Every structure is written in C-alpha cells, then in structure tokens.
Amino acid sequence: MTPEQSTGYDVDYELTRFFRRVRDQAMSRLHEIHEDLDYNTFLLFIGIADAQGGVRASDLAEGMRVHKSTVSRGVSTLERLGLIERVQHPSDGRAQLLSVPPSARSQLEAFRKRNYAWFGELLSDWTETDVQTFARQLARLNAAAEQTPRS
Template identity: 40%
Template sequence: MTRAESLRHLEQEVGVMIRRVRRVVGVRAQLVHEDLQPASYLMLGYVAEHGPLRASSMAEIFATDKGAISRQVQHLVDLGLVARVPDPDDRRASLVSATDEAVSRLEEVARHRRKWLGEQLGDWTDARLDEFASELAAYNEALSRS
C-alpha cells in the first residue's frame, strides 16, 4: 500500500471512529441524565476530572466562545450536575465544579464503559492493547502540534 493509500485508509478509519464516538457520547450523556446534551456531557467529564474551573478556562480548553460555555454551564447547573461557587482569588468570578451526584453518575458510566470495552477487546492481548493505546496517543500528539 502506498503512503497516500495508507493516509486515505487512516482518514476513513478515523471517520468511522468519530461517528461511533458521537453516537456513544449521546448514549452516555443520557445515562448520566436524561436531559444532558452530548457537548455538555464532555464538559461535565472534564470539570469532574480537572475542576473546579473558571468558565473562561473552559472556553480556552474547549476552543469555544464564552457565550457557548455559559449556556452549557447553565444547562449543567439546571440539571444539578455542576455548581458555581465564588472564586476565592477573585470574588467577581466563579468556579464551576461537578456535584457529588454528577461524579457518582460519571463513575458508574465509566465502569460500565470499561467493562463493555474489555468485553469487546477480550481477544486482544495486553501487549496489543498497550501498543494500540500508545499509537493512538502518538497520533493525537502529532495532530496537536498543528
């Protein structure tokens, strides 16, 4: 296979992966809360892992405008999945953090996801799984430089 053919094949497979990820994110969002939007699910997961965060930081991290972040944060507040608290370093600003309920629901979804993934990749050796994860990380790193 030529390099051009390999790159085309890579693009096709990444496209398949993106479509599957979009579908799965929608399902996972529903498992956390029936009214949770997929984009807000991704933000919630990030806040749960890295929070508390300012909305301005999330705008940078997600490369989106502050208005979109504000709407998503409000959506999450309305669902009881995040809380806003005053920033101790600047009382004019607030920090967003995941509620205990959100963290619990996200952990349950993650346990289910890992169990399912383990079953789907059950015939993969540990070495193959490690190699794939390393190659995927290298791919993501290479693309992050552009």
C-alpha cells in the first residue's frame, strides 16, 4: 500500500466508524420525533427541514443524490406521519414545495439539541481550539466532497 492509499484508508476507516456511531445514536432516539420514523426517512426529513422556504421533491432528490422514487416514498411516509406538508410554490402555482410544519420543526429542534449535547460530551476534553480546528477541517472536507463529481 502506498502512503496515499494508507492515508485515504485511515480517513475512510475512521469516518465510517464514526458515521456508524452517529447513525446508531440517532436511530436509538428517532422515536422522540415519531415512533414510526426510520433513519432513511429521517434523512429526507432533515433535508426538507433545512431547505429555507421549502424544497421541491425533485430538487431534494438531486441534492441528496437519490432516485426520485426514493424521495417519493419517503415524502409519502413523512406526510402520513404529519412531519411535512405540501405548500404551493410562491412563484409557480403549478409546483409544490415540501416544508415542515411548526410542531414537527419543534420536535426536530429538540432532537437536535439533545444531539448537540451528545457531541458536547464527546468533545468535552477537547480544547476550544481543537473543536474549532476540527470543525473547519470537516467543513473543508465537505466542500471538497461537494465539488467532486460522483465516480
């Protein structure tokens, strides 16, 4: 293995380990939002909640790099659970936007606050400089990943 492969392997391995723990943490608490919410639908829910002013289902699919049918099934589930609603697009009367009603948004915000506390516990023995540096490096990694086309 070359040094470049070793570095890539180490980063991939550690990120995968961490993502599994974050996913496990979230899955153990999804019932706080709704007892029938699964993790993949939760990810769509977050995508909709984070879209300022709502989002078209097709734009959500493109942004999350998933098939439109996946979004369609997830949206149906989220609507059935009362976690999202469809609203008319303000400038295109034919289009609909997905948005999160206030009650569901408050559930998500409470969930996120508990998540922030969990991260705070994980980072409790880090210095403020370490945390800020780590956050900047993650932002840099995300920006690079967003600029890289799928292979």
